[in-house]
Amino acid sequence: MGGGSIHEKRAGLPLGIILLMITECLSQDKGNVTYIPRKFCSLLGSSVTMRCSYTIPKDHKLINSSWYKLPVVGPPLDLSLDPEYKGRVEYVGDSYHLCTLRITDLRESDSGIYSFHLRTDVTPQMLMEDSGVILNVTGLHVDLNPERVVNGQWAVLHCGLCILSNSPTYIWYKDTKPLNDIKTNSYLELDPVGMEDSGNYSCAVRGIQDSAGPPVNLQVECGPNSTSVSVSPSSEIAEGVSVTLTCYSDTNPPVDKYTWYKKNDSQTAFSEIGSGQRYIILSITSEDSGQYFCKLENKYQPCDSAPVHLRLAGKSGFPWAPVVVVVALLAVGTLPVIIYYTVNKSRNTRVSGDADVFSCGKPPRVGSPDDTYATLDRSNMSPEYDTLAGKNKPMPQRHMITGPYRGTISPGK
Secondary structure, three states, rough: OHHHHHHHHHHHOOOHHHHHHHHHOOOOOOOEEEEEEEOOOOOOOOEEEEEEEEEEEOOOOOEEEEEEEEEOOOOOOOHHOOOHHOOOOEEEEOOOOOOEEEEEOOHHHOEEEEEEEEEEEEOOOEEEOOEEEEEEEEEEOEEEEEOOOOOOOOOEEEEEOOOOOOOOOEEEEEEOOOOOOOOOOOEEEEEEOOOHHHHEEEEEEEOOOOOOOOEEEEEEEEOOEEEEEEEOOOOEOOOOOEEEEEEEEEEOOOOOOOEEEEOOOOOOEEEEEEEEEEEEEEEOOOHHHHHEEEEEEEEOOOEEEEOOOOOOOOOOOHHHHHHHHHHHHHHHHHHHHHHHHHHHHHHHHHHOOOOOOOOOOOOOOOOOOOOOOOOHHHHOHHHHHHHHHOOOOOOOOEEEEEOOOOOOOOOOO
16 A cells, blocks of 8 residues: 555656656666756757756765866866856756756857766766767758749748757748748648749747848749640641630739740741730641740749640641652653553563464454454455445454554454
8 A cells, every 4th residue: 555655656756857766776876967858959049958967875975066068178177167158057056966057148169068077075086977968059941842842732841950959939931021820830831832932931939039040942843734825726727727826824923924936847946936825827827837835934933835736637747748749750650651561561462372473564363263364355356255345234343452553453454
């Protein structure tokens, strides 16, 4: 029962006192120095309080105690006697247990390791604490993450290079003007980022004059969808119609100037062609085909749209017209040669295949192998042939030659 009541009483004590009591019990034989915490990050011009406690054996008597800044060069010099700390250090201690140190009006040169030393009647040599307390003194510097900020994404600005130990209230400034909300934390989050967020940012700690550090410039870049171009009509564009290109943007503040650029398929660079939010082609021709983009400008920075390709219906990017003309000319020049070669080859085949050939350039005998044709000599005609000459009906046509010889070959001709 008695043990329970002691436990209940100790459960209500602060954690720092409990640790101090445990340390005291473990170090009664040789003494000990305890720092809570062992590391500080303090703002330039502010104050820091280093909490310290110590224990010595009960049969020892404290003779002397002092604070030093490490490393010690030459004879140790008490901070209260150091000209660099004159009027800025305060030793909050007593003859037993407490050894807290307070430093005001911090300077960057104050950064370092501080250690508490003591001497007893039994140990005339100073009891040295090797590690001590680490103090970092810094001004307020704004860190930007990420370094490249794009419109529509996010950004975080951190105030200070380390976490300040006294949890101060922060004030954020943009272009030397305080923001509407006083931030109690050390960071400023912008989500999403807009073009209007571009500017110079700095931070300060409330209650400390001239604590604001150097500003950092936040330059918001145009995102891939910040600026775009629409084409009307959006369907296939016929030659001779009117075409309108319109530049759109979601940036803030409003746009001050629009500029249009064009590049033909044969060009390697864009050239400026006009200004205004709309670019109108009253009667489009093939010469208007190409890539177009718009550039907008406001008081922050210019933004470019993605290029759009403008082309007439049925027109492709490759110049086919010269190729078609060349192919047509080649075809016209080659066709007669092909026809002449084919016909002559066919005629030579028929002539060389016949056994009987007419002389003097007369046409060859045509027809089936059973048909026989001869020249009729009228001076030697028999009277039997008179009946043939007197017939009114013409002989039927036998064959049509479609080559160099055009006409009908009939007996008696």
